[in-house]
Amino acid sequence: MPGANRPDVTPKRDSAGNASTDFLWGGSAGFHTVWPDSPDNAAYRTVRPRPVETLLVGGELDFSTPPVNATKELLPTLSRGHQVVLPGLGHTHDFWEHQPEAGKHLLTTFSDTGHGDSSQFDRRPVAFDAVPLSMPTIAALLVGIPTGGVLIGLLVLGLLLRRRLRRGAPSGRASRWIRALTMVPLGLAGWFLGVLFTWTLAPGWVHRRPGRGGTRRRTADRPRCAPRPTDGEARTLVHSCRGSRRGVRGSTAGIAGGNGAVGPGPRNRRRRAGREPRSGVATAKPDPSSHVESVRGDNRFNCMRVISTVLYMQL
Incomplete structure (x- = not known):
């Protein structure tokens, strides 16, 4: 196929790259390298001189x-x-x-x-600045919104930690209000943090492709034109990226279930003190390896659940 081995269509590690060409042709090692092509077409793979x-x-x-x-x-x-x-x-x-x-x-x-x-x-006079959203404005929004969401989440965590250190654990009613009011900013902050990690460490590595038979196959793969991330980058992405819908449920469950920043509710304190044991339920801690394996099986964003888990374990 024309242009298959041309240096100007091969991937380049610059700021713009060849995103559109790689998307259409699958990169320099895409489908055009395996598409059936007759040897009779060899004469037409380059532009032939014409006197017309x-x-x-x-x-x-x-x-x-x-x-x-x-x-x-x-x-x-x-x-x-x-x-x-x-x-x-x-x-x-x-x-x-x-x-x-x-x-x-x-x-x-x-x-x-x-x-x-x-x-x-x-x-024809052309005004490049007479547009509703210029490219610098779009870039500022793409960077500013996730960064602002992360900073707001950190601010909320700082306020919760400061209140905990000064006043101690809140009452049951205050704890419920804190969970309800901080669920959205903390969840969005975790999701934005995962977005920034993915954009920075391996843009284009984590993606989703549809499966067969009406099911969805979610895989973590890499395009042919992009290098595979290092082991450290892969581990970071695995732990910071999972399903977006599961992220909402994980964030809701993690924060509503209680974390150290807002303090356990009255019933949780009694259970921890041994006054109200939970009948018929094993108290063994979950195996961390099973959690890691479940994370590796899903590569879409679930950073809100990761953030809520960190809050529960650390605070």
């Missing part, structure tokens, strides 16, 4: 198909080729909608004389 009169029209601001690519890669193979770069225009829609009469004149003159006349196109 050809008009190449491109917009100066066409970011999807920049005109410089046609200038460097296609125009040298066209002995009778002509290229017109329209100032201030973008992709196809701009050519047909901005000045349709000028576009018609360009195509008509090329058909009549072999040279397109683009003199009727005027420069």
